[in-house]
Amino acid sequence: MDLKSHIRGIPDFPKPGILFYDVSPLLAHGPAWKAAIDQLAEAVRPHKPDVLVGIESRGFLVAAPLALTLGVGFVMVRKHGKLPGDKVKHSYDLEYGTDTIEVQANAVAPGQRVVVLDDLLATGGTMAAAISLLRQIGADVRAAAFLVELTFLKGREKLDVPSLSLMAYDE
Template sequence: MDLKSHIRGIPDFPKPGILFYDISPLLAHPQAWRHAVETMAASVKEWQPDILVGIESRGFLAAAPLAYVLDCGFVMCRKRGKLPGETIGHLYELEYGSDAIEIQADAIKPGQRVVVVDDLLATGGTMAAAIQLLRRVGADVRGAACFIELTFLGGRDKIDAPVTSLMQYDS
């Protein structure tokens, strides 16, 4: 199945000069969505995860059904202040400033096998930060997975774990 035919490019969103890769048509097409989830599950299964960690917010849409299919847990990695209870955070640098992500303090047990999931891998900054945070709390990060990879931005080079992606865009 040609999954790229279910991805919509939206120019100048969220700001001028950016081409946004919208997964909404993929989510709306039941056969394409099922195919995407099942194909990704087959790749991620090899890492034998105990937990999938979805990165806010579209990563939740990818990680939750994958966790269901793989019969493993799901944890949210969110921006600062969005999770209830005690959290553990990680501050990281972006091209123009900094940002912070958090997980709940009791979400990951030391030694658990974890795969980090997002809808799209671009520059790799947030994915790399999530991996650093998870390792800091004792996770055994087995890999990173995404539906779309913008290879021309080199994000994979920032990820010090195996990466799998369903669709790659070279420009």
């Protein structure tokens, strides 16, 4: 199945000059969405994860059904202030400022094998931050996986784990 035919390019969103790759049509098409999850399962399974981690918010949409398919747990990495209980946080630089992400302190046991997921790999900053955060709590981060990768932004170069993507765009 041609999964790219279910990705919609939206010009000038969220600001002029940006081409936004919208995964909503993929999520809305049952057979294509199932094919994407099945393909991700095949790509992620060799890393033998105990837990899948989704990055807020579209990463949740990818990681949660994939965790069910693989029969493993699901953990959320969220923006600062959105998780209850004891949390561990990590701040990182953005193009114009900083951001902070958090995970619940006991969400991943030390040594657990983790694969981190998001819908799209662009510059790699958020994924690199999530990997650092998970390592702070003792996770064994095995890989990062994405539906879409914007290869021209070279985000993969910021990651020190194997990176898997179902679809790549070169411009």
